[in-house]
Amino acid sequence: MEVKRIALIPGDGIGKEVIPEGVKVLKAAAEAEGFKLEFTNFDFGADRYLRDNGHLIDDDELEELKKYDAIYLGAVGDPRVPAGVLEHGILLKLRFDLDLYLNLRPIKLFDEKYCPLKNKTTADIDFTVIRENTEDLYISAGGFLRKGTPQEIATQEMIATRFGVERAIRYAFEEARRINKKKTVALCDKSNVLTYAHNLWLRAFNEIGEEYPDIKKEHYYVDAICMKMVRSPEIFDVIVTPNMFGDIITDLGAEIQGGMGTAVSGNVNPNGISMFEPVHGSAPDIAGQGIANPIAAILSAAQMMDVLGFETASKKIEKAVIRAMEEKETTKDMGGTLNTAQAGDVIAKFVKEA
Numbered sequence: 001m002e003v004k005r006i007a008l009i010p011g012d013g014i015g016k017e018v019i020p021e022g023v024k025v026l027k028a029a030a031e032a033e034g035f036k037l038e039f040t041n042f043d044f045g046a047d048r049y050l051r052d053n054g055h056l057i058d059d060d061e062l063e064e065l066k067k068y069d070a071i072y073l074g075a076v077g078d079p080r081v082p083a084g085v086l087e088h089g090i091l092l093k094l095r096f097d098l099d100l101y102l103n104l105r106p107i108k109l110f111d112e113k114y115c116p117l118k119n120k121t122t123a124d125i126d127f128t129v130i131r132e133n134t135e136d137l138y139i140s141a142g143g144f145l146r147k148g149t150p151q152e153i154a155t156q157e158m159i160a161t162r163f164g165v166e167r168a169i170r171y172a173f174e175e176a177r178r179i180n181k182k183k184t185v186a187l188c189d190k191s192n193v194l195t196y197a198h199n200l201w202l203r204a205f206n207e208i209g210e211e212y213p214d215i216k217k218e219h220y221y222v223d224a225i226c227m228k229m230v231r232s233p234e235i236f237d238v239i240v241t242p243n244m245f246g247d248i249i250t251d252l253g254a255e256i257q258g259g260m261g262t263a264v265s266g267n268v269n270p271n272g273i274s275m276f277e278p279v280h281g282s283a284p285d286i287a288g289q290g291i292a293n294p295i296a297a298i299l300s301a302a303q304m305m306d307v308l309g310f311e312t313a314s315k316k317i318e319k320a321v322i323r324a325m326e327e328k329e330t331t332k333d334m335g336g337t338l339n340t341a342q343a344g345d346v347i348a349k350f351v352k353e354a
């Protein structure tokens with residue numbers, strides 16, 4: 001029997017509530033499909049940081065994680081820890097040090113009744129954002145001058161490398177070819193203002209695009225793409241974008257597909273280990289109440305199965321989620337009455353029946 005080893009990092013807040021539901025559903029899918037998943041828990045996050053002298057992730061732990069077939073993460077971030085410490089020290093460290101350079105964020109409406117836009121169908125909202133995941137404003141370079149004075153200046157550096165930009169753009173064109181739907185790649189940038197870093201993006205996009213004559217190229221500034229995503233999401237197929245804008249437009253994407261509780265994120269290195277997580281964060285405003293929607297985590301688990309080569313298991317999970325939505329067997333953010341664990345139970349049951 002084929003066995004895959006998954007490293008679990010539930011993290012903080014609702015991360016710790018939704019990951020167990022994802023595991024429940026994964027176990028049901030593996031059993032149904034005749035393969036085995038072994039899970040190992042890693043306790044990185046706020047509790048460990050506070051208990052263990054500011055511990056985040058060290059080099060040995062990073063090496064250990066590389067031995068797994070995939071990482072399945074909840075979310076990090078906790079009001080007891082200064083903003084950015086856990087986000088940089090855990091989440092961004094994993095994305096950067098494991099070179100998870102593609103952040104695949106599908107925007108897919110599964111059930112029309114959950115869409116806040118008027119007159120949009122499931123066919124209208126179905127595209128993928130490919131977010132470059134290791135550059136841009138996320139490199140954590142910058143500093144303060146005259147900190148704490150009225151003359152203070154803070155800088156935050158944005159970088160784009162030809163290598164980093166090119167590998168994301170190439171993947172986007174290949175993806176548009178592979179999914180073979182609208183055969184369109186849209187670049188989302190702000191090259192009218194960011195005339196260095198995003199100019200590199202625009203030039204690379206146009207040059208690489210010439211190698212893909214079968215794929216249509218479109219270009220939107222980030223402000224305009226927000227407007228189009230709300231007004232006419234049906235025009236999109238594949239969007240490729242620098243790190244920061246990818247972060248922002250995928251929260252907008254989450255809302256048009258049914259809410260933060262449904263949005264999926266795969267941090268992928270096609271030649272190495274990958275990490276799967278919901279788009280949402282640790283949601284301190286609802287943490288500990290058992291009401292978090294586990295669907296984003298569960299669909300991220302489905303994406304993980306797909307990348308690991310278990311396409312049927314992945315499809316079964318997706319079908320089970322769609323059925324739960326259709327039957328309104330959901331948490332209260334989607335209008336249902338279930339708690340987090342009940343919502344996970346229902347989806348696991350539907351996976352077995354799929």
Ligand code: NAD
Pocket residue numbers: 014018074075076077078079084087091260261262277278279280281282283284285286291292293294296333
């Ligand atoms: P958030 O995504 O945690 O929450 C935004 C809003 O969406 C909140 O009102 C929350 O209750 C709601 N929400 C999110 N997920 C939900 C779910 N599954 N079910 C129901 N409602 C849900 O964003 P935030 O409040 O800006 O950030 C909170 C913390 O999470 C911060 O520390 C932030 O840095 C961190 N964060 C971490 C990640 C990650 O680890 N991948 C992602 C985003 C934010």
Ligand code: IPM
Pocket residue numbers: 087088091092247279281
């Ligand atoms: C996300 C989050 C992270 C990001 C934060 C927590 C570092 O918002 O995964 O979308 O900005 O990428």
Ligand code: MN
Pocket residue numbers: 247248251279
């Ligand atoms: Mn985000």
